[in-house]
Amino acid sequence: MADLFALTQEVLHGTDLELVDIERAPMGLLRITLDRPGGVRIEDCEMVSKQLSRVFEVENIDYQRLEVGSPGVDRPLRQEQDFFRFANERIEIRLRQPVNNRKVFAGILRVDENAGGSSPLAFRLELEPKSKKSPAEELSFTLDDIDRAKLDPVLDFKGKKR
Numbered sequence: 586m587a588d589l590f591a592l593t594q595e596v597l598h599g600t601d602l603e604l605v606d607i608e609r610a611p612m613g614l615l616r617i618t619l620d621r622p623g624g625v626r627i628e629d630c631e632m633v634s635k636q637l638s639r640v641f642e643v644e645n646i647d648y649q650r651l652e653v654g655s656p657g658v659d660r661p662l663r664q665e666q667d668f669f670r671f672a673n674e675r676i677e678i679r680l681r682q683p684v685n686n687r688k689v690f691a692g693i694l695r696v697d698e699n700a701g702g703s704s705p706l707a708f709r710l711e712l713e714p715k716s717k718k719s720p721a722e723e724l725s726f727t728l729d730d731i732d733r734a735k736l737d738p739v740l741d742f743k744g745k746k747r
Contacts, residue, residue, distance in 0.1 A: 613649025
């Protein structure tokens with residue numbers, strides 16, 4: 586899969602598209618997930634699909650169907666740069682080890698500007714208060730602490746009230 590990831594990265598080089606994930610699904614499906622600031626357009630998926638089809642044929646990559654798409658509103662966060670890009674957004678994380686008998690937390694991602702150095706990069710999650718009167722809690726974590734992370738936007742399907 587590493588060769589497939591590198592090959593796909595090479596095809597995307599020179600575009601503003603970012604490779605989020607590659608998944609091999611049952612029945613020969615190869616699913617490529619792309620993202621870009623401002624969102625992925627159908628034209629982007631079409632262009633990448635055509636390019637990858639040609640490259641995969643030349644490189645003898647085994648697949649039956651190729652699916653190129655966007656990650657959607659609950660985009661996974663996997664790399665350090667994802668956490669910087671989506672700072673101040675609502676995310677959900679699942680920790681490897683429980684904190685106060687809990688592994689899953691949701692809140693606003695905060696990044697310290699002066700973070701880094703020789704120690705692992707630390708992030709903060711501003712948790713929603715349990716009630717309006719209680720103070721907001723914070724959870725500090727590093728990338729090594731995370732089992733999985735994803736965007737967790739609040740969607741309002743009610744629309745405008747007239």
